[in-house]
Amino acid sequence: MAPSRDLDDVSDSSSVSDPLDTRDDEGWEDVEPDEETVTVLSLFDEETFPDARSMLLYCRDHHGFDIWKLRQDSDLDFLGLIKLVNYIRSEVQAGKTHPDVSSKAIFEDDKYLKPVLENDSLLYSLDDIFDDAASLTPASEVEQLREQLANLQSHFTAYREEVQKAMLDRLDSPDAKTESSNVQQARPSNGTGSSDNDYFKSYSYNAIHESMIKDRIRTDSYRDFIYDHKDLFKDKVVLDVGCGTGILSMFCAKAGAKLVIAVDNSDIIDKARENVFRNGLQSIVKCLRGKIEEVNMPVPQVDVIVSEWMGYCLLYESMLDSVLYARDKYLAPDGLMVPSHATLRIAPLADSDLKASHIDFWRDVYGFDMAAMLERAHEEVVVRVTDEKELAGDSYPFLELDLHTTTVEDLTFTKPFKTTWKEGFRVLEGFVVWFDIIFAEARTDGRVKPGMTAAEAKEKGLIAFSTGPYSEATHWQQGILLIEDPTDGFRAGEELCGEIKYVRKQGRERSLEIEVSWAKGGKTGKQEVKKQMWVLD
Incomplete structure (x- = not known):
């Protein structure tokens, strides 16, 4: 660190001769800065960004469009990337919010070499993006997904061991044979007995919800349907069966629902309630703890039922039973099931x-x-x-x-x-x-x-x-x-x-x-x- 000096000394020395002081020079004010400000328009909406990388990351996280993975899967060269960008921009301009990119043959036509946007900054930045994309390669994302799946499997393994231990602890009781036959691992909403308690307890931990929410295929599909079809949710009453963290309920609230009833029988409902409050949606989303077969609903009828009820091989966990119960009791005759x-x-x-x-x-x-x-x-x-x-x-x-x-x-x-x-x-x-x-x-x-x-x-x-x-x-x-x-x-x-x-x-x-x-x-x-x-x- 340089030694300190009095301000007067600094002032005096700078007034004598400062080779960097250009106030008395002529013509300097006309010199343009070395770098121009760049604005990159999102591929799918009106959001703008200061650079292409941040825009593409936004498209990956908010629209499920991973250009790094698509480039590798389709073996796209530089011209292929240009065609891809112009194809997507032309499709979005035509009102197609989810352009089909399942095959590069769809956008191979040379007409997509012509820029859709005048002075599209993204086209001039593609080389730089893919020269320095190692940390964003699909391989790293696949590895992340593998880790998440491994964590989920470990969670279920630990739960099985906990249930087995509970069975052994009860072997000496008179009702041991009866109870042992009722031990279940699932997401039950319409059963009875200690197995329900064990199951709902397992869903009170963060790990399983983290794995589900980080499953982009799952969560993005629900989000995209709800946000892309706000007319189906605006001013409607929605029931979320097995709401978990409340993520689907909050999607529905943001889409314009006038009331969302979020039901779950696990301790996770307390966290869902806090999540709703933290996001200022407590006037719309009402969290109820209990089984859908037993809770006191604040309304006699709902317009939409949304639920993520699917288990391994689709029907493991039997949660669909509860969703169908909710449909038969609460869904309006012209109401909608999400998914359908x-x-x-x-x-x-x-x-x-x-x-x-x-x-x-x-x-x-x-x-x-x-x-x-x-x-x-x-x-x-x-x-x-x-x-x-x-x-x-x-x-x-x-x-x-x-x-x-x-x-x-x-x-x-x-x-x-x-x-x-x-x-x-x-x-x-x-x-x-x-x-x-x-x-x-x-x-x-x-x-x-x-x-x-x-x-x-x-x-x-x-x-x-x-x-x-x-x-x-x-x-x-x-x-x-x-x-x-x-x-x-x-x-x-x-x-x-x-x-x-x-x-x-x-x-x-x-x-x-x-x-x-x-x-x-x-x-x-x-x-x-x-x-x-x-x-x-």
């Missing part, structure tokens, strides 16, 4: 690394044979992310639910499926189950077709998402049903037929039993029909 449609899909698994990692692993653990661990390994549904390259046939939609008409009886079923075996696979090692969700804009929306995938729904302009292997991973992942005795000898073009059954586990209604029977050509074929059951606890 769900489809369960199944596909054959072959040549998969999952068998090696989940089954064969136990045969050699640090040089030890631990095959004893395999006693019930094939009876459990494995929740993992699979690679689409391991699917030996196209998926089949075996259950389609319209939430406006579905009944609780529809949730226990036996449904047929079929698919054609693809070339390059021989051994059937199991099945993969996942679900697609669609948000229709009306009780009867002509764009929703039977068997429609989430991707097809998006092409029709609907908000939708998939939990399958063809899409970005969600916290639901997929349900893997590994076969104890893999079936060999399939040839390309052969038909694989069968039935899949969903049954609630006796005494543990929040758990799920899934049974699959299958054969080449189905039950009418000459091949032996095989059958196996898996449990999702």
